[in-house]
Amino acid sequence: MASLVVLLGDQLSNRLPAFDDFEPDTDRVLMAEVEQEARYVPHHPQKILLIFAAMRAFAARLEQQGKSVIYRKIDSAVEADSLEDVVRHELARKHYDRVILTHCGEHRLHRTMRRWQSELPVEDVEIRADTRFIAPLSFFKTWSEGRKAWRMEYFYREMRKRTGLLMNSDGSPTGGQWNFDADNRRAYDGKPPLPEHPRFEMSEATRTLARQIDARFGDHFGALDDFNWPTTHDEAERLLETFIDDALPGFGDFQDALTDGQPFLFHALISSSLNLGLLDPLDVCQRAERAYKEGAAPLNAVEGFIRQILGWREYVRGLYWQLMPDYAERNHLNARKALPWSYWGGHTDMHCIREVVGGIERYGYAHHIQRLMVTGNFALLLGVNPREVCEWYLAVFVDAFEWVELPNTLGMALHADGGVMGSKPYAASGRYIDRQGDYCAHCTYNVKTTSEDDSCPFNSLYWAFLDRNRDRFEGNHRMKMMYRNWDRQNEGKRKATLARARWVRDNVDTL
Ligand code: FAD
Ligand code: DLZ
Ligand code: SF4
Structure with missing residues (x-):
């Protein structure tokens, strides 16, 4: 019985059950660098380089262990846009009795792979567990x-x-x-x-790969x-x-x-x-x-x-x-705005955004509080459409795979799941950012004021967020104090804050 073990770019472990009954004489591992996976969101070039370089290194390791690997490089002469194309090509080239897959990290691809069970020209398609987690x-x-x-x-x-x-x-x-x-x-x-x-x-081969990636995906942010x-x-x-x-x-x-x-x-x-x-x-x-x-x-x-x-x-x-696939569709706060241009490196005077986005551009990385309380918080307060925000998070971080990116973004940062990930939204004014470090000391905006022309945009947006979502959050005991603080302000001050927030939301790409 000959098996074709298909390994994805984020499944680089030889302890997977997909290898349990691997027969070196008859079985083959298939790995493929494909345009479709690299482009379905515009992945950061460092993410593509990391995945391709790691796949190549892992393929070499499998070979050293005596497992034959069929490896399709991104510049292969064999025409194939998708993983499915590559698998079909291999099944047409050589007879296999079964294809063995590992449960993948994204519902989109999982759905496709489940279809393979009925659509691929092979007797049997098995999807085995991904055991690279602590609990099943x-x-x-x-x-x-x-x-x-x-x-x-x-x-x-x-x-x-x-x-x-x-x-x-x-x-x-x-x-x-x-x-x-x-x-x-x-x-x-x-x-x-x-x-x-x-x-x-970087080895010389990885340097060459980096040049290829730059030539092919240089239009992606990063x-x-x-x-x-x-x-x-x-x-x-x-x-x-x-x-x-x-x-x-x-x-x-x-x-x-x-x-x-x-x-x-x-x-x-x-x-x-x-x-x-x-x-x-x-x-x-x-x-x-x-x-x-x-x-x-x-x-x-x-x-x-x-x-x-x-x-x-x-x-x-x-x-x-x-909760997938419905989870991805949730938009509990009915957020509709477009993602600010500054998230793709467009100019902004908001130092915190510039600092975090600059780090992402340079490294494909931001640490948790940067992701949650700077870019996440700003998108939450502005009311950016969760789908756009999630696509951005999936694209720009080297570690982003949907199983981990989506609950963190849609649930934790945007509260778009209505409270499954967190009992209250992680909404905060500039004061929080100021308290956690020195970004505000380097900013042209004033973190201490709310409704002036140079006031920190987070401040008015924060109150406006509470105000427009009063029905949803006023009864939340962890947010009562915030509403009390808002209600204590005089009417003139509240009006000026809401006017400033409206201006910020309407002019976000000029901030
Ligand atoms: P450290 O701060 O050193 O933490 C150690 C490890 O803990 C991380 O490597 C990670 O594996 C794990 N971890 C920490 N926080 C989380 C978390 N909330 N969820 C899952 N694992 C966690 N993490 C990803 O791996 N991929 C993503 O696409 C991703 N998207 C995120 C989006 C948003 C909006 C937010 C708020 C968080 C996201 N995270 C994501 C979680 C976390 O921010 C990153 O795992 C962390 O910043 C990675 O850096 P590190 O390895 O230096 O982590
Ligand atoms: C993210 C990614 C990229 C950029 N490229 C490939 C690829 O060429 N080949 C591959 O097998 N996997 C790639 N991946 C990872 C898959 O998209 C990933 O397995 C799914 O997103 C599920 O986590
Ligand atoms: Fe960010 Fe506001 Fe602080 Fe500027 S003042 S760094 S915009 S939180």
């Missing part, structure tokens, strides 16, 4: 079914118990608390010194010059090790910091490695836990870091597959 999808399904409200915190506690991570032998959490979030909110004042991240030398993402398991390992040794101790305190000129701070930069399959999430958590046990990192840092991977990452994946 069935765990989330069982946990979520029958619950009135889903909250990550409770899911996370179950995951802690399931894995034993940061647990005492009596079943209580290490340190007596499940969550040290309140200790993770400091601005960064220059101490301790920032960690250095390892440099990954620069290639500063590419420094791990493309192999060894490089990802080096990045993780350096993080645990040098940055993890500061991760907790400064997780929410926004610091001018510092896009990385104490963050791990491992999301693309995890999402591509170059790192194993459970191993990453266990190594962080070990650092705590050895006294090399404090509990607030290690718990905070583990919560992101064991909690949020697993949670959003479960939620995505449980």
Whole structure:
């Protein structure tokens, strides 16, 4: 029996069940760089380079292990736009009894692959589980079914118990608390010194690939010059090790910091490695836990870091597959505006937006609070159409795959799911951004005022957001104080604020 194992660009692990019964004599692995995957949203050139370079490196590794790989490069003479074209071409060239796939990370492609079961000229098409997560999808399904409200915190506690991570032998959490979030909110004042991240030398072949990508996808937003993402398991390992040794101790305190000129701070930069399959999430958590046990990192840092991977990452994946495809269509706040031009690098005097978008253009990266409280918050307050915002997030980050991008953007940042991801919207005025760091000190807008011509745009938009969504949020006990503060202002002041917000919304591309 001959099998064709099709591997996607973000499935670079040889521990997948797709390889369980692999017969080197008869079976083949198929990997393909294709235009359709690179263009269905205008992916950042660094994301395309990362995926193609990592795919090529992984194909070489499989070959070394004695598995034959049919690899289609983007400049192949064989005409094929899509993954389906490539699979059909291979099935026409050689006889296979079955095609083996791994459950992919996006509903669009999953739907296509399910169709293959009836449409491809092969006896059998099997879709096997993607086991590169800490819990199987069935765990989330069982946990979520029958619950009135889903909250990550409770899911996370179950995951802690399931894995034993940061647990005492009596079943209580290490340190007596499940969550040290309140200790993770400091601005960064220059101490301790920032960690250095390892440099990954590009091989000559990767340099050639970068030139090809520039020629083909140079019209996409984003620069290639500063590419420094791990493309192999060894490089990802080096990045993780350096993080645990040098940055993890500061991760907790400064997780929410926004610091001018510092896009990385104490963050791990491992999301693309995890999402591509170059790192194993459970191993990453266990190594962080070990650092705590050895006294090399404090509990607030290690718990905070583990919560992101064991909690949020697993949670959003479960939620995505449980609620798709309808989830992508949600627009609870009826947001209709277009995405500001500044998100694609258009000029703006808003320093925070310029700083975050500049980092994305240069690295295909922004850390969590930049994504949530700067670009996400601004889109939420403006009322930008979730579909446009989600497309942007999927395109511009090297780590963006829909299973993780969509719940974070549509749910967490835009509250477009009506509260599934979070019980209240992450709406904030410029004061929040000011408190977290020094962006505002470098801005031409005044973060202290609301309705002047030079007032920070976030400020009036924030109040206008509360005002237009009063029916939805006034009854939310976590937002009562905000409405009280708004109602306490005199009528003239409220009118001036709303007028300024209207002007900001109508003139967003001139800000
Ligand atoms: P660190 O801050 O060092 O955190 C460590 C790891 O925790 C990350 O590598 C990541 O794997 C995991 N993690 C942290 N927060 C989350 C989260 N909310 N959901 C899932 N995993 C998390 N992450 C992606 O991997 N891909 C995306 O497309 C993506 N889109 C996002 C969109 C928005 C609007 C927001 C608010 C967050 C998004 N995130 C996404 C989550 C998070 O911002 C990134 O995982 C993180 O910034 C990656 O950088 P890092 O590796 O330095 O993370
Ligand atoms: C994102 C991406 C890109 C840019 N290119 C390819 C590709 O050429 N070949 C491939 O197999 N996968 C690619 N991917 C990743 C897929 O789009 C990804 O598997 C789905 O988005 C599901 O996560
Ligand atoms: Fe951003 Fe407003 Fe601060 Fe300027 S003043 S950096 S626009 S939050």
